Each structure stands twice: as C-alpha cells, then as structure tokens.
Amino acid sequence: MGSLGMLENSTKICAPLMSQSIDQMVSDMYQAKAEGADMVEIRLDCIKNFQPHQDLRILLKNKPLPVLIVYRPKWEGGHYEGDEHMQLEALNLAKELGADYIELELKVASDLMEEHKLNQHGSSKLIVSCYLESATPSKEDLGYLVARMQSTGADIIKLVTNASNITEVARIFHLLSHCQMPLIAYSIGDRGLISQILAPKFGGFLVYGSIEGNLVPGLPTLDSLRYAYGVEYINPDTKVFGLVSKPVSHSKGPILHNPTFRHVGYNGLYVPMLVDDLKEFFRVYSSPDFAGFSVGIPYKEAVIGFCDEVHPLAQSIGAVNTIIRRPSNGKLIGYNTDCEASITAIEDALKVSGCTTGEAFLPSPLTGKLFVLVGAGGAGRALAFGAKIRGARVVIFDIDFDRAKSLAHAVSGEARRYEDLTNFRPEKGAILANATPVGMHPNTDRIPVAEVTLQDYKLVFDSVYTPRKTRLLKEAEAAGAIPVSGVEMFLRQAIGQFVLFTGREAPKEFMRDIVLAKF
Ligand SMILES: O=C1C[C@@](O)(C(=O)O)C[C@@H](O)[C@@H]1O
Known part of the structure; x- marks a missing residue:
C-alpha cells in the first residue's frame, strides 16, 4: 500500500469471542489472530459449565494474542448469574494466570472500592466498564460518569451507549479526544457504527471487530475493519468522507473508496452515515475533520438547502450527490457526479456495440x-x-405524476401517467432508464416495466447496482436490448467523487478492478 506520510495509530483491534466451549474458544483465538486481530476478548459468561481453574488455565496457556477476560453478569447484558464474590474470584485467578486485561463493571468496581477490596496487584490491566441502554448522555453527564469511573482506580475505562441518532455520536468523539486516560467508547446500533470505525482517529484504546462466521450484532467484522476501512492507517489527520443516506448499509462505497485512498496514499476514510435529520447533522458535523460527503437516497434534493454553493449543473438538475467542505472557509459546495456517470455509461455502451454507425456526425x-x-x-x-x-x-414516468410533470417541464420533455407504463410501447431504438429502486436487493424479483415492452428498446439502463444484473437487465438482454448495469454508473460517479474529494486524478483502472472483483 502507498503509505506516503501515514502514521499507524496505537488503537488495537480486538475480537470479542463468545463461544460456548473451551475448545472452540481456543480455536477462535487463532482464527482472530489469522484475521488480523491484535487482541481478543474472552467472554467467560458464554462458556457452558465454566470451571474456572481448569478452563482459565487452558485458555491462558494457549493464547496466541493478548487476552481481555470478561465475566459479564446478566444485569449488564451478559449471561453470568452467580454472585459478585465468585465473579471476582474468577477474574483474580485470570490475573494470576496471565490475563493481559480484565474487565469489571462500574457498579462492581465501585462496591469493591468502598470495601477497599479492589486488588490492583499483578500485571493485568483493569478495565472498568459501563453499558448504557439509553442514548448517549450530554457532554456534562458523560464527564461526570467518566470521573466516577476513573475514581475506581481503573487503568482503562470503557463506555458503551446505544445511539438513537448519529448526531449524539459526536459526543463520543469529543470524549475520546479529551479524555486524559486510555478510553474505549463507542455507540452500538446502525447509527453508532462510525464511532467504532473512527475510534483510531480520535484516540480510542481499541476497536472491536467480529471474526468471520461468528458475527456479533452491531459490530463490524475484522475483515471489514482491515479491508474496507483500513483502520490501522487511520490517524488524527485522517480526513473523513461520509455517505449521508437512509438506508445506508447497502452501499458499496466504503469498499471502493477506502482501498482507492490507500492505493494512492491519500489519508482519507469513507464511512456510511445513517442520517435522520439533515439540519442537525450538518450543524453537528461541521468541523474540517469531516471534509466531504456523498449523498444517497432520499436526500439528494433536500441537501441542496444545506450547501453554501451549488455547481451550476447540480443546481439545474436540482440534485446533489457530492459535497466538499472548502478548506479555506469551511463552506459546503454541492456537485452532481451522477449525471455524467450515467449518461457516459449509456453512450459508451452504444458506441461499443456500434450503434452509432451512420450517426458519427452527431454530438x-x-x-x-x-x-x-x-x-x-x-x-x-x-x-x-x-x-x-x-x-x-x-x-418521464413517476408514481407521483406531479413530480414527473415538473421534471418533464425542466427538460422540455413529456410526462406520462405511471399506470400507462405497463402498455407503453416506444418507437424502435429507444433507450429505457430505470431510476427507481425497483429490483434492488432484497426485492430482486421485481421489475419496473412489463417484459413484453422490452423488445422495442435498443438499450436498457438500470441505476440499481445491487444486484449487478437486475431482473430488468436480464429480461432486456433476452429481448435483444443492450443491458447497462448501475454498477457502471456507480463506478463512474465514484471516480468523479474521488477527484473532488482529493483534488487528484483518479486511478480509474484500479477502481474498475475493485468493482469487477468485489461487486
Ligand atoms: O447514488 C449513489 C449511490 C450512493 O448513494 C451509494 O449508495 O453508495 C453514493 C452516491 O454518491 C451515488 O450518487
């Protein structure tokens, strides 16, 4: 990889292991190592018939990586139902046997503190944790909580919240960058994903990633942390580019943009941002760290209202899919890279198939x-x-006839009623373009037009890119039309974004190879 000027961070990648047997735990540790983890978290409370002396000895004798031992009680979301005394005995034993870290919940740690029973001897580091079922507290309340956790004598503190909105995750970033001691802090849930991926940028002690075949709900996989996000290369200077969309998890943007940034040695990171409220979002994520955005459904039109300037093409289209924060003054500038991407994909397919014969004089x-x-x-x-x-x-056909009419008016075209689409027969040689999500994963058996009408089209384009070949494209090909996949548009709009994001020329062939291999 082009490591030009990039510093590796000190954030560790930790795989939480939750198998029910000791043998499986041991083999999971090796799998985690092979998948690139720096350490593992062993959840003793998941092991069936756990025998502290025997089982801890096997686990700690066979550890290929530093180990964090957790024995999480039921009241904190784990499975352990015994008393605090037995819990503490098992953790102390783990310390004696060479565990690198042990974790205690804040309540237990506070009780022990009061009873002067917190045994701080030994070489294991103590992590004091707190899981909040609720949303992320205010900055002040987080500050008080962290102070309380610090006062237990913890070496490292760990705070987990349940994000109900992406904007509250910014408080986690604030905490991470201001905390004076090692801190693990993140939010779970789709809206909290960025708090995990961006932990290395803001100085988090570790980031969790699950091993293949043992997915932990709400956590990224080790593979996606390494390949899609390249977390080991993130540092405080990393520029963040977010895909603002709802839904967002379907996007293949991260697996295209991040390896491309790394390939050219650009210190950037592209992350999915599940946004509910655009106004709040742009108010909260206004720092230069958040250097630009892609915009997906359903925000491409609404986002114009939050741009300080809009490129004339995007302005006339009335849709923005790319935003750059101008470094000199922080202003947000909106662009549209979808337009050229989709039209050149269609034009090139017509050219390649020789459909321009006799029309070479046309623009x-x-x-x-x-x-x-x-x-x-x-x-x-x-x-x-x-x-x-x-x-x-x-x-133009749209389920909302007024919307079709207003677009038709803007492009001096013609709007038709959606009900007429089933019987609409175009003139021979026409082009069909689907710009609805019909046929998108998981509803892949859906098709936006009647199959019988497809034979009249010369070329059929589908903006849907998951799956690569939609039912519409399969039927169109069978009817003799040239199929053009949304993957081609996706690639080209991303190439346009790369240029705007980085100010550099895009490594087009490298990007095309990723799309061919991974989409
Ligand atoms: O339409 C799309 C797709 C996209 O939203 C995505 O899902 O990755 C990213 C946008 O930049 C692009 O215009």
Missing part, C-alpha cells in the same frame, strides 16, 4: 433518440438532464 449517440425514464427522484433528475443535454427526447 452523442443519444442525440435525437427517445429516452424513456422511470423515476423522477434524484437519480432520475440527473439522467433526464444528461439526456436532454445530449439532445435526446425525454419521456
């Missing part, structure tokens, strides 16, 4: 063609404007 193989568009949302608007700019005649 584009789309000039003069009938362009039938289904869906007038953000992606549809980009396609409609692109087709119009190339001189195509645009016909």
